[in-house]
Amino acid sequence: MNQFTAPLSSDDTSKSGCTSAAQRAVMLAATTLQIEADALNHLRQRLQAEDAAAFAQAVDMLLSCNGRVVVSGIGKSGHIGRKIAATFASTGTPSFFVHPAEAAHGDLGMITPQDVFIAISYSGEAAELMSIVPIIKRLGVKMIAMTGKPQSSLAQIADAHLNLHVEKEACPLNLAPTASTTVTLALGDALAVAVLDARGFREEDFARSHPGGALGRRLLTHVKDVMRTGDAIPSVTPETKLTRALLEITKKGMAMTAVVNTENQIIGVFTDGDLRRMMETVQDFTQISIADVMRPNPRRIRPDQLAVEAVEIMETYRINQLLVADTDGHLVGALHIHDLTRAKVI
Template sequence: MQTIQASTEARKRPDTQRVLALARETLAIEAQAVLEAKDRLGEAFAAAVGMVLDVEGRVVVMGMGKSGHMGRKIAATLASTGTPAMFVHPAEASHGDLGMVTRHDLVLAISNSGEAQEILALLPALKRQGTPLIAMTGVADCSMVRHADLWLDAGVSKEACPLNLAPTASTTVQVAIGDALAVALLDARGFRAEDFARSHPGGALGRKLLTHVSDVMRTGEAIPCVGPDADFSALMRAMSRKGLGAAAIVDANQQVLGIFTDGDLRRLIEQGRDLRQCHAADVMQRAPHTIAPQALAVEAAELMERRRITSVLVVDSTNRLCGVLNSNDLMRAKVI
């Protein structure tokens, strides 16, 4: 029993130097493979980008095994960067899922050997309906390339696996070329950060790039505001009732004249000023920081941080008060 336990403990403690050496060699081999793939990029890659841009439908990515896993990632990246795409499993395609692919689509087939039988079985049907095919393989002399409209070279000199068997460097190159395609297409389509956000409405980026000031600002009765002739007591009541720590001072046409904040109150008290005789116009900050309702909420957050303020008035193009925004409002909306 002791011998077995000792043997188990020994297996649990691999040689640290050997582990690090293998890990570093793996990364070096894969990095070199990507650099070699970069140097081989040429007219075929540019033509592939053009083919995808000309497609009326979607890019249908296919691959078996590890190439299939890379294909799923490539399809997801394309879809999130403005190129409609989906992954279809070749084996399932042979049993009905090929109906998802139309002549308006383009198939991106991925296989290191270029001899994946599940993909080759689909080629006659794809050819009959006129679906263009881009083959991403590790070798040029293979069945998939012979039937493809275009070949993307994803070859590697060796795998990172010490046995040179497990797909490692080859799958890294596949996904890297897929990323290169997505980035080139993104640029060609004029894809913007706002477009990316629309594909990610549930994430933090989506909230930052899709949420506008008008979506989160307080309006109507929730806005603390008084006229310039309001006495100090009325000014303080407006601030207290709305709980924003600030009040806007506006004229009869709702044009913004200034703002008064908790910070202004503290400074006046420190100065020993007699506030009982003051009116709003006497104590307000003139020309306060404002923002437009159509601005992004994240811009309001940046303004507050830059100016070290907690509230900002929202005005239209004529300087008319539309709303007010507080840092707490932005936190509730998860913009900050």
């Protein structure tokens, strides 16, 4: 009788059935996590000792691959394999998953001698996978095997073998792949991370593979992509009366206006905040020119800079608007923090 099947104590049975069931569920969950954590720790220890050379060999094979990384496995190994292939693909290593049964019925045509084949099978004897291995080898494709049995057929025929052995599964029956699939997934991640680091893969590279994600938007969106242009930019000249400038602020809806000279170069800015501060001391606005109350040399950003840099400036100086200028100081656009929010940069 193991820790999973042990009967509840008399103390447990004295409580409601619901409470006892909940306690048992929590106990099993904690035990499952501990078993899987132990399996990962043992994998780490092996990787830093007897398995270090095999891991380094696998990384070298992946780095020297002139084709794609093809991952294959059946059952739970296949599910993990799909994720490993996706991780490689999203981190700069062209990769795809092929189902071994489908491969045996035509999909082998997707595999070329320039590829590297990663075969995943904890037993190392999966019939569907082993049926295509001889053909893979005949093509001259380099093979990395991920198994829990170093003496298995798959491990012996591979060019590099990565050991997935676990002492026990987290399943109460020690049957369902649990700890072994956790270890497989983690080792796949370790391979992908080692390869991306060796390739010099950067945040910008990751963003290009994820243009629809938050990181992609942050690293690929430039100020020019989201700034307001043309008639949407609030601007007045220095001699403009304050009352007229307030109409421009209201019309353009940015809670500010730029002040530009005759060559459209930025010389100042006036915001709603400036107006509120003025109202404490000024009674008559009709005779005031914008040049008398504007703030000179306002903060600005170039259109070719990243939108996240605009966010950083706004947050640092606690402002909600930012003027966009070219290298000669000409006004070419304007940004409101709401523009960045709509673009999902924030």
